[in-house]
Amino acid sequence: MTVIELAATVMGRNAPPPVQRYLLQRHQQAGVRILLNNAIEHVVDGEKVELTLQSGETLQADVVIYGIGISANEQLAREANLDTANGIVIDEACRTCDPAIFAGGDVAITRLDNGALHRCESWENANNQAQIAAAAMLGLPLPLLPPPWFWSDQYSDNLQFIGDMRGDDWLCRGNPETQKAIWFNLQNGVLIGAVTLNQGREIRPIRKWIQSGKTFDAKLLIDENIALKSL
Structure with missing residues (x-):
């Protein structure tokens, strides 16, 4: 098995550096070849799938599984003149720049107190943000919820x-x-x-x-x- 990874590490958005290193080693020990800082440039289908990589290497594969990640759908938010940045920008109460509009889940990205933007792609976070948004809409204190x-x-x-x-x-x-x-x-x-x-x-x-x-x-x-x- 060969894994082609665009980033410089594995699980770069979801795991801290020491866990990234552990997982990389764990897969390599299991015989998985991991090509970091690389990407597929060209694909030719046939009896086997031929992949030409950014590095110039050519691979032959029986099966190709292509994980493309997510891209936040901002169309409706832009039509409503909301702030977007690869997601609908919200505050810690899940409120957008329009105080009457709320958002949550993977499509939302939170502006932190220091101005940085952070998205938490987790099923539990989506559930938690629904509760936070509901409380904010009703003018209730925001619930203290468990961490993602x-x-x-x-x-x-x-x-x-x-x-x-x-x-x-x-x-x-x-x-x-x-x-x-x-x-x-x-x-x-x-x-x-x-x-x-x-x-x-x-x-x-x-x-x-x-x-x-x-x-x-x-x-x-x-x-x-x-x-x-x-x-």
Whole structure:
């Protein structure tokens, strides 16, 4: 099997750097050839599919699966004169630049307090934003909802992603080479995101910690001699 990836890494939009490196190695160890920073330039169909890559290499394939991702449909939003940026721009209450129009889910992109734009492509986030938008429409306090969460099963590995995946300074508890680890994303000592590798039972307390803005001593958090539930 050969994977052709346009980006410089795997799962670049959804996973932090250490998890990207782990997954790349995991697939390569399973015999998958991964071509990064590459793309398909030309396709010829026949008894076998012939692919000419951006790098100049030619591949012969029995089956080609082409994952193109998503492109937000902004047509209706533009017709309504709403702000768009590869998605309908909303605030944290799911309100667009028109205070009478709300949006949510994968088609929406949130403008954060620092002005940056962020899209969270997660089924749970879509559900959460529906509740937020409904509360805002009714003039009610915005609900305190759990952080975004999704999972991916790859080979025998179960990876669960929760909270904010942005940032490069991640801590690791455990050893990924044993296929058991947890990566933590701390921001000024506050836990804002995590990824578990075959440690799904730990998601429940991690979710509570992220939601409550709990602070941690990094050394204690990664010490496997200390049970997470005791922190």
